[in-house]
Amino acid sequence: MRHPLHRRAVLTGLAAGLGACEGRAQSPADPGAAYLALKELAPFPVGVCAESGQLSDLGWRAVADRHFDRITPEFEMKMEVMLRPDGSYAFHAADRLAAYAQATGKRLHGHALVWFSQGAEPFRPLEGSGAPFAAAYRNYIVETATRYRGRVDGWDVVNEPIAEDGDGFRDSHWRRNLGMRHIDLAFAYAAEADPAAMRFLNEYNLESLPAKRRTFLRLLEDLLRRGVPVTGVGTQTHLSADESPATVKAAIADLAAYGLPVHVSELDISTGRAWDRGVLLQQARLAGAVTEAILAMPAAQRYGLTVWGARDRDSVLARPPKAPGDRPLLFDDTGGPKPAMEAVAAALEGA
Ligand code: G3I
Numbered sequence: 001m002r003h004p005l006h007r008r009a010v011l012t013g014l015a016a017g018l019g020a021c022e023g024r025a026q027s028p029a030d031p032g033a034a035y036l037a038l039k040e041l042a043p044f045p046v047g048v049c050a051e052s053g054q055l056s057d058l059g060w061r062a063v064a065d066r067h068f069d070r071i072t073p074e075f076e077m078k079m080e081v082m083l084r085p086d087g088s089y090a091f092h093a094a095d096r097l098a099a100y101a102q103a104t105g106k107r108l109h110g111h112a113l114v115w116f117s118q119g120a121e122p123f124r125p126l127e128g129s130g131a132p133f134a135a136a137y138r139n140y141i142v143e144t145a146t147r148y149r150g151r152v153d154g155w156d157v158v159n160e161p162i163a164e165d166g167d168g169f170r171d172s173h174w175r176r177n178l179g180m181r182h183i184d185l186a187f188a189y190a191a192e193a194d195p196a197a198m199r200f201l202n203e204y205n206l207e208s209l210p211a212k213r214r215t216f217l218r219l220l221e222d223l224l225r226r227g228v229p230v231t232g233v234g235t236q237t238h239l240s241a242d243e244s245p246a247t248v249k250a251a252i253a254d255l256a257a258y259g260l261p262v263h264v265s266e267l268d269i270s271t272g273r274a275w276d277r278g279v280l281l282q283q284a285r286l287a288g289a290v291t292e293a294i295l296a297m298p299a300a301q302r303y304g305l306t307v308w309g310a311r312d313r314d315s316v317l318a319r320p321p322k323a324p325g326d327r328p329l330l331f332d333d334t335g336g337p338k339p340a341m342e343a344v345a346a347a348l349e350g351a
């Protein structure tokens with residue numbers, strides 16, 4: 001049971017938040033604002049993606065340091081940054097993010113060891129080579145997971161293995177050279193390098209495409225049946241504001257039914273460019289529904305909720321070539337709370 005004082009602080013903050021939402025935006029650099037903090041409200045980690053360039057951005061820090069207690073490197077812990085074309089390693093950016101997490105008492109989620117869309121260039125010279133390709137694959141996973149051993153809560157070991165429409169599995173250089181066993185191997189190598197870290201199979205559109213969720217769950221069942229050391233389900237939960245809150249909640253419950261920890265790993269809720277207050281309220285209903293879906297799980301399964309950006313301006317959806325003008329996140333460009341943030345807070349407070 002939370003301390004009664006805590007509840008008053010939260011309600012004070014909520015009132016401030018509502019005030020901010022009505023246009024009296026809080027100063028983003030006003031860390032002392034009597035403001036509710038999501039990480040204080042949540043009985044599970046609340047994360048945000050981060051890139052090293054944001055660590056010196058006061059506006060980003062004002063939101064990230066106050067509301068979130070875990071970070072996921074948005075791209076700097078992926079092969080595209082960490083594995084140079086000549087096969088050498090570049091860990092400096094990921095190290096900076098890991099150091100920031102440690103310095104600010106935040107947890108760290110590793111993203112992502114194996115992804116169909118990365119690694120083609122450095123592995124091209126090894127394509128078709130058999131054992132050398134397999135050895136380099138193992139080396140990357142073991143080298144990376146060992147480096148952050150004891151510092152990450154978990155890894156997205158394999159990201160997005162399912163075909164876009166859910167009909168089968170992604171083609172990739174990993175699959176062409178190692179077959180579907182590349183998934184088994186990735187989890188085995190990650191477990192070897194950092195046995196204590198959680199190991200996630202991470203995918204998107206699992207809420208909006210039932211066929212993709214079915215294929216994902218069939219893959220999960222097969223891996224678990226064969227003793228592949230998958231220990232968590234990552235659902236990215238990139239939504240559109242017009243999606244059904246009930247459908248999203250049911251989909252997340254479906255994913256939780258396997259009893260494994262679930263990570264809502266990359267929440268954003270696209271409003272598109274032509275949004276109005278009605279769309280922001282739809283977005284809020286969805287954000288609240290996602291939070292309720294996590295709260296509905298047994299505590300042991302609540303790995304956490306990670307949003308894919310602190311402020312709307314930080315969203316990948318607000319960057320070219322996407323639609324500038326999209327407002328997909330919980331906080332507006334100045335770091336002020338949006339109805340979606342209040343809906344998450346209200347769901348957490350009601351827990
Ligand atoms: O920061 C550099 C900049 O200095 C440089 O000039 C520019 C052009 O080379 O690149 C910039 O880095 C880009 C980075 O985003 C920051 O904008 C990288 O090239 C670009 O690859 C990177 O894209 C990331 C993408 O994954 C690929 O890694 C996005 O930030 C990130 O939001 C996105 O996240 C993915 C998840 O990993 C998986 N699920 C979907 C999600 C959204 O696409």
